[in-house]
Amino acid sequence: MAAMPRNRWVIVLSLVFAGVLAVLPLPGWLELWRPDWVALVLVYWVIALPQRVGLLIAWLVGFLVDVLKGTLLGLNAGVLTLIAYAALSLYQRMRMFTSLQQSGVLLLFIGTGQLLVFWVLTATGHNTPNNLAFLFPALSSALLWPLVFFCLRYCRRSFHVT
Amino acid sequence: MFADSRFDYLGRVRYYTAIAVTPLHLVADLPSRFATAFGGLFVERRQLAEENSRLREEVLRLQFELQKFDHLSAENQRLNDLLKASAIVDDVAVRAQLIGESPDPFTKRVLLNKGSREGVFVGQPVLDAYGLLGQIVEVQPLTSWVLLITDPQHATPVQVNRNGVRAIATGTPDSLHGLSLENIATSADIVVGDVLVTSGLDQRFPVGYPVGVVAEVLTGNGATFARILVNPTAQIDRSRNVLLLFRGPTTESSPLPEREKALEGLQ
Structure with missing residues (x-):
C-alpha cells in the first residue's frame, strides 16, 4: 500500500537549511573542512524515504547548489545524482548498519564525489590544491553523519514525514 | 558542465x-x-566621542588634500589640453x-x-x-x-608608480592572499616598497588605481626572472563595503x- 506523501515541506526545509550551511561564511582554515551538508541531508532522505527522494530530486538540488556556489552548471548536479544513486541501491543494507558503518560508507560516497569535483575543476583549469586537502570535507562529513542522522530522524518522526 | x-x-x-x-x-x-x-x-560613549573627533580630524585632512588635488587635476587637464590629449x-x-x-x-x-x-x-x-x-x-x-x-586565474596589468615599469600581477595559487609579478627580468628596476598602480593597458581597469606594494624581490643565482611578491593594498579579506x-x-x-x-x- 503506497502511503500518501505527507509533510514534504520538512524535506524541502532541511535541504534549504543545508544549502544555507553550504554557503555560510567560515574562517579560512575551517573552510577546508566544510562538510558537504547538502549531500548528507540528501543521503539521509534517500535512505529513509527512497520512494520520495530519488535521482531527479538529487539532480535538481545539485543544480541549485551549482547556481548557489557559482560553480560550473551540472557539476554538483551530476555528483549528487551519483551519490543518490549509490545510496538508493544500498538503502536496504544501510538501514541495517550501525552509525559507525554508515559513516564509513558516507566517507566513501562523499570522498568519491569530491574526487570527481576535483577532476572536473582541474580539467577546466580552476585552481585546485596539489595535496589531498580536497578530501577533508569527506572526513568531516563522515564525522558529522551520526549527528545529522539523529537530528533528521527526530524531525522525520515528530512530523510524521512519509 | x-x-x-x-x-x-x-x-x-x-x-x-x-x-x-x-x-x-x-x-x-x-x-x-x-x-x-x-x-x-555596546560601545562606550567615550569611545564614540574619541572616534568622532578622530574622524573630524580625518575629514579636515582629506579636505585639505582634496583642495590640492583639485588644483592638480585642473592643471593636469590644462597640460593634457596643450598636448592635444583625447578625452579625460x-x-x-x-x-x-x-x-x-x-x-x-x-x-x-x-x-x-x-x-x-x-x-x-x-x-x-x-x-x-x-x-x-x-x-x-x-x-x-x-x-x-x-x-x-588575488585569485590565480586573475591577472592585472600594473605599472610601478615610481618609474612606470610595466608588469602583470597574478594571484599566487598557494596562499591566495598575495600577488606575484610574472616574467620580470632580474635587472628590472623594481625594489621592495614600490607602489603598483593599474596601467590601464587592458582597456578594462582605469589608469592609476593602487593595486599593491612590492613586499619581496627574490633573485636567485643565475635566474632569468625575478620572483616578486606583492601585498595588495585593498583589504582583500576584510572589505565589506566596496x-x-x-x-x-x-x-x-x-x-x-x-x-x-x-x-x-x-x-
Whole structure:
C-alpha cells in the first residue's frame, strides 16, 4: 500500500537549511573542512524515504547548489545524482548498519564525489590544491553523519514525514 | 558542465535560477550582519566621542588634500589640453555590499548585493577604499560575482608608480592572499616598497588605481626572472563595503585659445 506523501515541506526545509550551511561564511582554515551538508541531508532522505527522494530530486538540488556556489552548471548536479544513486541501491543494507558503518560508507560516497569535483575543476583549469586537502570535507562529513542522522530522524518522526 | 565552461547559452538558465537561490545567500549572511549591528550597541560613549573627533580630524585632512588635488587635476587637464590629449574620463563609483563568498577555499570570489537591475556589467572594476579589489565575472538579477585580484586565474596589468615599469600581477595559487609579478627580468628596476598602480593597458581597469606594494624581490643565482611578491593594498579579506566603478560621461577637452598660441609659439 503506497502511503500518501505527507509533510514534504520538512524535506524541502532541511535541504534549504543545508544549502544555507553550504554557503555560510567560515574562517579560512575551517573552510577546508566544510562538510558537504547538502549531500548528507540528501543521503539521509534517500535512505529513509527512497520512494520520495530519488535521482531527479538529487539532480535538481545539485543544480541549485551549482547556481548557489557559482560553480560550473551540472557539476554538483551530476555528483549528487551519483551519490543518490549509490545510496538508493544500498538503502536496504544501510538501514541495517550501525552509525559507525554508515559513516564509513558516507566517507566513501562523499570522498568519491569530491574526487570527481576535483577532476572536473582541474580539467577546466580552476585552481585546485596539489595535496589531498580536497578530501577533508569527506572526513568531516563522515564525522558529522551520526549527528545529522539523529537530528533528521527526530524531525522525520515528530512530523510524521512519509 | 562542458557546455557551461565552453559556451554561453546556459548563462540565461543560471541568470534566472539565481533569483531563486539569492535568499539563501542573504540568510547565510545574517549572522555576521547581526554581529555588526549588535556590536554597535555596546560601545562606550567615550569611545564614540574619541572616534568622532578622530574622524573630524580625518575629514579636515582629506579636505585639505582634496583642495590640492583639485588644483592638480585642473592643471593636469590644462597640460593634457596643450598636448592635444583625447578625452579625460571621469569615473562614477557606486557603493555595494559584500553578502557572501565562494565556499570553495581554492578560489577567491565574492558575492555583491548589486546585480543587473542596478546596471552592473561583466568586466566592471571593483574597488574598496584602499585599492583595486577585482572585477565582475558574473551578473545575476540581484547579485553579482566578483573575481578578486588575488585569485590565480586573475591577472592585472600594473605599472610601478615610481618609474612606470610595466608588469602583470597574478594571484599566487598557494596562499591566495598575495600577488606575484610574472616574467620580470632580474635587472628590472623594481625594489621592495614600490607602489603598483593599474596601467590601464587592458582597456578594462582605469589608469592609476593602487593595486599593491612590492613586499619581496627574490633573485636567485643565475635566474632569468625575478620572483616578486606583492601585498595588495585593498583589504582583500576584510572589505565589506566596496565600490563599483562606472565610466562617467567623457568630458571632451575643449580647444583653448591658449593652446593655439602655445602651438604657434612652438613652430
